[in-house]
Amino acid sequence: MSEKQGFTVLEGGSVTTPKGFKAGGLHCGLKKTERNDLAAILCEVPATAAAVYTTNVFQAAPLQVTRESLVNGTLQAVIVNSGNANACTGDQGEADAYEMRAAAARRLGVNEKDVAVASTGVIGELLKMDCVRNGIAGLPEKLDGGAAGAEEFCQAILTTDLVKKECCVKVKVGDIEVTIAGAAKGSGMIHPNMATMLGFMTTDAVIDGDDLLSLLRTATNTTFNMITVDGDTSTNDMLITMASGLAGNEKLTRLHADWDAFAAAFTHVCQSLAMAIARDGEGATKLIEVQISGAVHDEAAAAIAKTVVGSSLVKSAIFGADANWGRVIAAVGRAGVPVSPERVDISLGGIPVLKQSRPVAFDEEKALHYLQKSDTVLITVALSDGDGKATAWGCDLTYDYVRINAAYRT
Amino acid sequence: MSEKQGFTVLEGGSVTTPKGFKAGGLHCGLKKTERNDLAAILCEVPATAAAVYTTNVFQAAPLQVTRESLVNGTLQAVIVNSGNANACTGDQGEADAYEMRAAAARRLGVNEKDVAVASTGVIGELLKMDCVRNGIAGLPEKLDGGAAGAEEFCQAILTTDLVKKECCVKVKVGDIEVTIAGAAKGSGMIHPNMATMLGFMTTDAVIDGDDLLSLLRTATNTTFNMITVDGDTSTNDMLITMASGLAGNEKLTRLHADWDAFAAAFTHVCQSLAMAIARDGEGATKLIEVQISGAVHDEAAAAIAKTVVGSSLVKSAIFGADANWGRVIAAVGRAGVPVSPERVDISLGGIPVLKQSRPVAFDEEKALHYLQKSDTVLITVALSDGDGKATAWGCDLTYDYVRINAAYRT
Numbered sequence: 064m065s066e067k068q069g070f071t072v073l074e075g076g077s078v079t080t081p082k083g084f085k086a087g088g089l090h091c092g093l094k095k096t097e098r099n100d101l102a103a104i105l106c107e108v109p110a111t112a113a114a115v116y117t118t119n120v121f122q123a124a125p126l127q128v129t130r131e132s133l134v135n136g137t138l139q140a141v142i143v144n145s146g147n148a149n150a151c152t153g154d155q156g157e158a159d160a161y162e163m164r165a166a167a168a169r170r171l172g173v174n175e176k177d178v179a180v181a182s183t184g185v186i187g188e189l190l191k192m193d194c195v196r197n198g199i200a201g202l203p204e205k206l207d208g209g210a211a212g213a214e215e216f217c218q219a220i221l222t223t224d225l226v227k228k229e230c231c232v233k234v235k236v237g238d239i240e241v242t243i244a245g246a247a248k249g250s251g252m253i254h255p256n257m258a259t260m261l262g263f264m265t266t267d268a269v270i271d272g273d274d275l276l277s278l279l280r281t282a283t284n285t286t287f288n289m290i291t292v293d294g295d296t297s298t299n300d301m302l303i304t305m306a307s308g309l310a311g312n313e314k315l316t317r318l319h320a321d322w323d324a325f326a327a328a329f330t331h332v333c334q335s336l337a338m339a340i341a342r343d344g345e346g347a348t349k350l351i352e353v354q355i356s357g358a359v360h361d362e363a364a365a366a367i368a369k370t371v372v373g374s375s376l377v378k379s380a381i382f383g384a385d386a387n388w389g390r391v392i393a394a395v396g397r398a399g400v401p402v403s404p405e406r407v408d409i410s411l412g413g414i415p416v417l418k419q420s421r422p423v424a425f426d427e428e429k430a431l432h433y434l435q436k437s438d439t440v441l442i443t444v445a446l447s448d449g450d451g452k453a454t455a456w457g458c459d460l461t462y463d464y465v466r467i468n469a470a471y472r473t
Numbered sequence: 474m475s476e477k478q479g480f481t482v483l484e485g486g487s488v489t490t491p492k493g494f495k496a497g498g499l500h501c502g503l504k505k506t507e508r509n510d511l512a513a514i515l516c517e518v519p520a521t522a523a524a525v526y527t528t529n530v531f532q533a534a535p536l537q538v539t540r541e542s543l544v545n546g547t548l549q550a551v552i553v554n555s556g557n558a559n560a561c562t563g564d565q566g567e568a569d570a571y572e573m574r575a576a577a578a579r580r581l582g583v584n585e586k587d588v589a590v591a592s593t594g595v596i597g598e599l600l601k602m603d604c605v606r607n608g609i610a611g612l613p614e615k616l617d618g619g620a621a622g623a624e625e626f627c628q629a630i631l632t633t634d635l636v637k638k639e640c641c642v643k644v645k646v647g648d649i650e651v652t653i654a655g656a657a658k659g660s661g662m663i664h665p666n667m668a669t670m671l672g673f674m675t676t677d678a679v680i681d682g683d684d685l686l687s688l689l690r691t692a693t694n695t696t697f698n699m700i701t702v703d704g705d706t707s708t709n710d711m712l713i714t715m716a717s718g719l720a721g722n723e724k725l726t727r728l729h730a731d732w733d734a735f736a737a738a739f740t741h742v743c744q745s746l747a748m749a750i751a752r753d754g755e756g757a758t759k760l761i762e763v764q765i766s767g768a769v770h771d772e773a774a775a776a777i778a779k780t781v782v783g784s785s786l787v788k789s790a791i792f793g794a795d796a797n798w799g800r801v802i803a804a805v806g807r808a809g810v811p812v813s814p815e816r817v818d819i820s821l822g823g824i825p826v827l828k829q830s831r832p833v834a835f836d837e838e839k840a841l842h843y844l845q846k847s848d849t850v851l852i853t854v855a856l857s858d859g860d861g862k863a864t865a866w867g868c869d870l871t872y873d874y875v876r877i878n879a880a881y882r883t
Binding site for chain 1: 528530532560561595596597598708789790792793798799800802803805806807811812814827830832870871872875876878879
C-alpha cells in the first residue's frame, strides 16, 4: 500500500475489490492452448457506466453491440473473449455478438441491454459459437468476488501479453472510502495484434454518468492514448468503466469538493494500466518514457512525445543501448508541430546530451550503463516555445517483436 | 534497353550519360572502412537547377548552403560526403559546409554560388575537415565523363545501402534525343538512418528553370514521397536536379508538345530510384508495393497507401509470408481519411482475400507460395468512395532491421 496525492494504491487489488463486483474466466476453446479465453464481470446492481472506443473506421461487431447497450448509461455485466476479434466478420459476426450478449444476460440473470460485449484476437474469422455458448453456460459458477475471480478474469483477456495488468486504488469522498480498479490487456504500443487493447474499470463510487464519461475521456487522453503510435487504433479497442455506487458516498460530480482527488485516483489507474501495456509490449525489454516540456501547447507536446516514442529508430537504439540522440531530435522535427530548432535540450536518464540544439560532451560509458541497466529509459526534451507538456510511453524494438509478428496467425 | 511510354530506359546509364556531366568519388577518411565517402558531379556549363528538401524542422547545415547557391537557379557542381550528416553541429557545422562549398568551387574552377553541398551519415558530430579538405583537393583528377566516374560517385554516397541506385532514360524532344539520369542513396523507407535520402539527377535537356522545379516537385510527390512512412523526413534529405542544356533541343516548357513525354521520362527516373531505395531498405528481403484505388481523392489514397506500407504489422507479416489481411484493413481504417467500411476489396498478389469487406475463402497454400517466392509483394486495396488512387513502396520488417539499427553509431 502506498500513499499518492490524496489516494492510496492497494497492491493486490483488482476489479473485484470495489463493492458489488464479481469476476471470473474459463477456457472454452477459442485459444489453441488451455489458457482462459472467456470471462465476465458481474455487478450486483445496474452500474452507472461509460466507455470509449477505437477511432478506426473498421469497427468490430462487439463494439456496435456495446454501444447499443450503453445508450441508457448503465451496465450490469461485461462478457469478453480472447482468441478471436470478431472483426470483419459481416452479418454473421454481428449476429454472433448479439447472441453472446443475449446468452450472457440470460445466464447471469441481468437485462440484455445492460451487458457489454468485447472481443480480442485474430481478425476476419468467425467465432466458434458452440465453444462460446458452452463457455457462457459454465461462467456463472466461476464468478467470484475475491482475488481468485479477478485472477481468472485477467488471465482470460490476454493474447500475446506475458503478464496480467491490474491496478486498484482507494480514495476518500467525504468520509467514505471508495475504491477504483482496472484490468487491461494489450501487448505492445505499436498496434500490436490488431485487436490490441481492452480495458475494464470498476468502482463502487456513486458518480454522475455524464461526469464519469467525461472523466474517462480526459483520463484516456493522457494515458491510454499516449501509448499508441501516430494515433494507431485497432478495430476492437475499448475501455469500459462501471460504477456500482455501493460505497454510498455523496454523489460525485465535477462540483464535488473531492472531485479532483477522485479524478487523480481514477487517472492513476488508467496510467498504471497504460504503462503496464507499454512495458509488456511484444518483444520489449524496456519501458520508454518520453517527457516533453516547453511546447507551444499540450497537444503539440503530445504529438511530439508520441512521434519520439513511436520512432522505430529511437526504439531500436534503446534496444541496442545506443545513446543516439540524433534520432530523438529528428523525430521531434518531424512531428508536424512548430518547434524553434535552435533551442532544444535533450537528456537521456537525466544525462544532458543536447543543450540549445548543440551536442553536449557526455560520458558515453555512463550513458551506456544507464541504457543497459535501466528497466525504464527516460527521454526528456525541453523546448522553448511555451508551456505545453506531455508524457508518452512505449517500448524498445527487438528481434522478438519481429519474431512474434512474422507469423501471428500460425 | 526497354521501351516505355515514349521513352527508352538505358541499362547501364548513369549521371554522366547526359551531355556535359562528369562525376567521381574517393575515400577521404569519413567512413571507418576504405569505402568512398566524398564525391562530386561537375557540369561543363552552369546548369539550370532545382532542388527539393526535407520538411524536417531541423535542417542540416549543407541544406542552408545549397538553398543559398540555388537562389540564382543555376548549379555547376555538387559536392557530397557520406559518413557524417553535418546536422545539429551549430555554427561550426555551418562554417564547415561553407568551407566545403568554397573549396570545391576553387578546385573545380566554378563559381562558389553554383555549388551545392550535401551530407549524409551520423547526426551531431563535426566533420573531420582535414579529411574533407584533402579529399576535395584530390577530387578533380578523379572526375570522369564515363561509367567509371559515375560508379565511383554512386559508391561514395552510400551509407548502409547494400547496392548503388541509378537510372537513365532517353526521350525525344522534337527531333532531338535528350537524356535524363539519376543516382540516389537511402537504405530503407522507415526513415532509416536519419540522414536518409539524397538524390542527384542530371539531364542535357534545355528546360525552363521554373518548369524544372515544378516538375521536380510533382514527380517527387508520387515517387520519393511515397516511400516515406507517415511523412518521415530526415534532417538532410535533398534531391537536386541539373540540366546542362547541351542536347540543344527547343526549350522545354509546360506548353511544349513533348512536355508530357519528358515529364513521364523524368518521373520514371524518380520512381525507379525511389523503388530501389525501398527495395534496399535496411534488412529488407522484399519490396512491398501498395496500390490504392477508389479513394475519395488522390491525397486520401496516398495517405492510405503510406499507412499500409508503413505498418510494422503488415511489414512483419510479409516477412513471415503470412497472408494476414486483417492488418491491411486495420491500417486502411486508421489512415485518417474517409473510407466506406462496408465496401473494401483487398488482394495479395492478385489473390482476392476480402470482397466488400467480407473475408473470401482463398487458397492459403497459394498465398504462402506467392509471399515466399515473390521478390515484390503487391497489395491492392479497392475502395468505393471515388476516383482517388496512389501507389506506395516499402519493404518488410526483419530481424536484420533491428540488428542494423540497434547499434548504428558503434
